[in-house]
Amino acid sequence: MNHQETRESTAARHGRRTRDGAAAGHDRAARDGTAARPDPDTRRLAAVMHTAFFLLLGASLARYLIRHPGDPATTWVIGLSAGLAFLYVLGGPVAGDRPTPRRLLWLGAVVGTWMVLVILAPSFAWCAVPLFYTGLRTLPPRPALALVVALTAFVVGAQLRLANGFDPNLVLAPPAVAAIAVAVFVHMQRQSERLAATERSEGTLAERQRLAMEIHDTLAQGLSSQQMLLQAADRVWDSDPATARAHVRTAESFADRNLAEARRFVHDLAPADLAGGTGLAPALRTLAERESREGLAVRCRVEGTELPLPDRVQSALLRIAQGALANVREHSGASTAVLTLVHFDDQVVLDVADDGRGFDQRAVAAAPRAGVRGHGLPAIRARVAQLGGTLTVESAPGEGTVLSAAIPLETRS
Template identity: 70%
Template structure:
């Protein structure tokens, strides 16, 4: 009778202390779980923001920046021949004005929908590439761009693939106009059953192409890394064959999977 009450009290105190420690441990685990979920959500938001920023930068580079570059080149050409050949100068200015109008339409579409304008009206990739080649020839002073289509698609071309290939073609032609000093360029779209390949070849000055598999950061400028990123996002590849004085061939291969 003398020993039992203290023993019961000791056991009860031990149980209470154990339960208190368990509750504290559970509360700490819950706090850690909540903190981890918050950190994970913040990381996902940062990654999503960076991905969206990269996507928007590529869209701006492939639409508005290229249009502005073409306008600058045409206006500089008009300025050079303004006194000697007024008709040619006026022609360059009119072409620059048409590019401005088209760029404005692209900017408005860019605000509402990032689908390329040439594909937004239901045109096929082949039609969009032919229109791009014709427009590039018209907007360039000394460059003629041709377009060829080889084979027929065995599988439906997904919208994302068509958009990516059109953007790559636009970026490649922008590089040709600004850096290559070429007189001719050729767009070739080849359907190969389970993949589609776009080749952009020019007879320009060429350059030291980065080796196969080299990080996109080693490529010059912003255009080539953006093209690498577009191809990589869709499981495709982008290769460049070039050497100083020997022109350049850029090839983008996109895999196609059966549609459900």
């Protein structure tokens, strides 16, 4: 079997394993209930909404029992109230933010139970307010707004059923409350994003200042000393050769130290997962484990004979994997992904496959500014191009996406 056939066979086997691994990862995620860990401010707001939901649920049940003693639907109302409370605790507003299949199923069960409860007892309508927050936090923007509109219309209908006649306040108040809830949520989300961007910017500036000071105190000072020593050696080259050679030897020692400092800077600037010098494969496994803890089930495979890779290739492939998984999290709606690193004699190939919604590649090619796969893809293309490699993306609606980065290696004699 020639090299090309070996590659095609490996790719075919990988395609099958990707689908099987995605299914297995999905099952594991469902068993483990893994979810993203929200920041402290989000957890506090979620706790407030969690508490508000149960207060509104309890108050609505109490109002119903007081206003409708002995009503034939009482047993159903109590049972549905208990079921809704159980569902809310089961999923919980702090369980995660990504629209995973499990979380969407939970949200649908909560909303459906609440709607049935409102049909039986319209006084439960105001439990929708915490559900606004849950929907906005769980779903992408457009589906979330559609859910808010639907819940608001349901609340208006419930309130009109309770009223003796038409009341404009009952028609206008629920949309106003919904608008305020959406505005507050969007404002807090944007504030959080701006704060995160500010912190990243401040961190970048601080790191630049640190590097500038270190370069000044080490490399710059060393180069200045070398220049002075070489100038001194040049002045006495003919009159005092021994002193000139001593100056050159001292300048050489400064050059050795500067070279060691430069290598240390390169090591410090490498991705943190590569800082220990353990290699690319362990760094990819660490990345997969970290992503799995945060809610996206990721598996890592390494095929072929592992050979030492240049530092710049390792750094680039790790950054590509990080960027690709960020795209999967943000845009694909996937629950699982598979990282596969394949070593060949003349190149190394990194595949990132997901079981997300996929996309129409022809539509993306026709409208590249649509950004279907996010802003990370141009950066990935740039990294691959810098190393003389090739990047391919295979996707179709409903069939997930496979991103493959092939980096050529120097031919060994």
